[in-house]
Amino acid sequence: MYLVIESLIKIVVIIGGLMGAAAYLVLVERRVAAWIQDRRGPNRVGIPLTEIRLFGLGQPIADGVKFIFKEEFVPGHVDRLLYVAAPMVMFIAAIVLFAAIPFGTVDLGIAGWAPINLVVAPGLDVGIIYIFAVSSIAVYGVLLGSWASNNKYAFFGGVRSAAQLISYEIPLGVAILGVVLATGSLRLEAIVEAQAATGVWNVATQPLGLLVFLVASFAESGRLPFDLAESEQELVGGFHTEYSGIKLMMYLVAEYLHMIAGSFLIVLLFFGGWHFWGLTGDGPVAGIGVALVRIAVFLAKVLAVILFFMIARWSWPRFRFDQLMGLAWKVMLPLGLVNLVAVAVWIEYLRTPLVAAGLPEGLVMAVAGWLLLGVAGLAATAAAPSARDNRPDRSLVARYRDAREAR
């Protein structure tokens, strides 16, 4: 019975929190976009029937209400069952992933109560594999929706998006493997606790893994440098061209939640989760005050990563499709494998003698990691398949020059 009540409270908090966060992050994103483009952004919607504007804080609520009250028509040419099922699949898969995101463990100090693990599914030993598996289900939502829509824009968008999602899942998995190797556990709690216990975050020791993971999670969430799936100028809306009303909202919220989930994972795997030096302590269980500080630190880090996602959106142009696939298979996958092998070699051959020689382990690992990042970056630049593909075709240039000289 306690299990049911505890689970229900956690579920309500996480669903409510995510819905609110998604709505208000859209507002934050629009304000950030406005700030970057030197506009004002949405700042007028406040309390209805008054003149109070509240910096546009009413905007997300107005948007939600409008989504519900818009006409939601099903076009005549679609496959009805799949057309309705696809946004549900995407929406559910995007939220169910958060069942394994840990917020730390709190000891309320009440006699007879065990410490409460602030995660929807406590004791899930394979948290990372669970997240990895559930996040892949988004591909089904995209493909089903695009196929059921029976529309050319939706179909091309869906096929492109599916190819992109499955291609970037492999670098994502390889980058996670490096962290798993360094920690020896698939539980996200254990990964955070290992970083907290040593005080050395994985970003210091595995910057190459972070780079691969960051690029892959950008692509998985379909955000701007990689938003080929719905490149407005070519494909109207991509796979959700034929959707309207609340079904469109479910797709859009799901995409936003992918970005939020990516930010959570980046913080958990590479930026120490709830840990901050001298502020949160480093044991696994905390009292209620420290637990609140930990949650605040965790959410602040996640918010920082989300802001990075937003700023990146307005800083880079969109990739071309061949560049996108080339980056996944020819650059990110080899870099991820290099990171994996380097971590394995470090554990097998280098760690024991170096620690025996009296060197501080964290410092040596950090130096080795950043050296590896530099070497790998130089090697990738020297090989540079994408940069070479971008140059104008030499033979075409020569032919043009010859024709001009002949004239």
Place this chain on the structure above:
Amino acid sequence: MHGVVFPLVLFFASLVGLAVALLLLGQFCGPRRVTDVKRMPYESGMDPIHPTRRRFDVRFSLVAIAFLIFDVELLFLYPWAVVFAGGAQPELPSGAAAAGRPPLVFAGGMVFLVLLVLGFVYDWRKGVFRWR
């Protein structure tokens, strides 16, 4: 085990409920004026020219096959990574639990990775990842 799976099932069930509730909300709250133009596929205002479900580029299928291979191999590597880092102690055939890391686990993983990379190089040379 019961305590692990139950919250997940509850979470999943409540999400299905939420999704269905949202869909029903949209069904009941919105206006409903169906016209012939709304029922047409959207093609930037032109009349649709041919059916959508025709043949498409085979390279998407090649990428899907390559993905299947690499994804399954990655799943093999996860338990290897845990065992390698000393997180799990498998039983030796003699019945004694292994002390520390089991023998040859590094070499085994590397052999597996070399085979993976060989397949990757073969794919690359065959032009699976070339997109024009």
